[in-house]
Amino acid sequence: MAAYQFAGDFAAPPSKHRNKGGDRLCSCGIFRCCFGCCWRIFRCGLGCLCNLVCQIICAVLVIAAIAMLIVWLLFRPSNLEFRAGEASLTEFSLAGNTVRYNLALNVSARNPNSRLEIIYEDIEAVGYYHGQEFASDRLPAFSQEKETTRTITAEFEGQKDVSLGDEARANYEEEKSSGEFPIDVKVQLKIKLKVWLLTSPFSLKPSFDCDLNVPLNSSGKSYQGTDCTFDWRNIDLH
Structure with a gap:
């Protein structure tokens, strides 16, 4: 075994x-x-x-x-206040479909709020003539303290092709004779609000509209200041 x-x-x-x-x-x-x-x-x-x-x-x-x-x-917060106080129009002419222009516009921006600071992140001014866009200008960003007024300047110079109907062309001839032109300037803003040390994490996109009647400098007429219409728009969460 x-x-x-x-x-x-x-x-x-x-x-x-x-x-x-x-x-x-x-x-x-x-x-x-x-x-x-x-x-x-x-x-x-x-x-x-x-x-x-x-x-x-x-x-x-x-x-x-x-x-x-x-x-x-x-x-x-109270509405921001804007007034187009000064305007200088050295050239505005229509040849065919081409508009030639040279416009400088000073706008006073007032923050009437006693506790809110306004941070202007983006400012774009666009000029319209009889509903047709003919110029734009992007303005520098800035911050505005409470209860202060600041002047911002938009400058439009150049030429652009526009599509005007017969009625608008007829109006242009009358305006040329009078030496005064209806120009609408719309300004789109992108702002943030600041309270003490707290800044809003989102942006507001209000705008204001300045409906102007601007005389040519050579016409001898003086420009009358215009109050602009302010409008709160949407909130941008990005």
């Missing part, structure tokens, strides 16, 4: 070649398993971190927006 067991044990020695291969396969499998697990853990952690950061940013924006809404409701 003992001999049989010894013979059986002797007849089935472990294969060194097979074990070496098995060790290699086992080692590679463990490496791939560990690498895959680490990579999945890293991706999961990175994704969780990104989600956390996004949630924090969204929460801060929402809180800031709610705070500014409360400020808006508490202080009820």
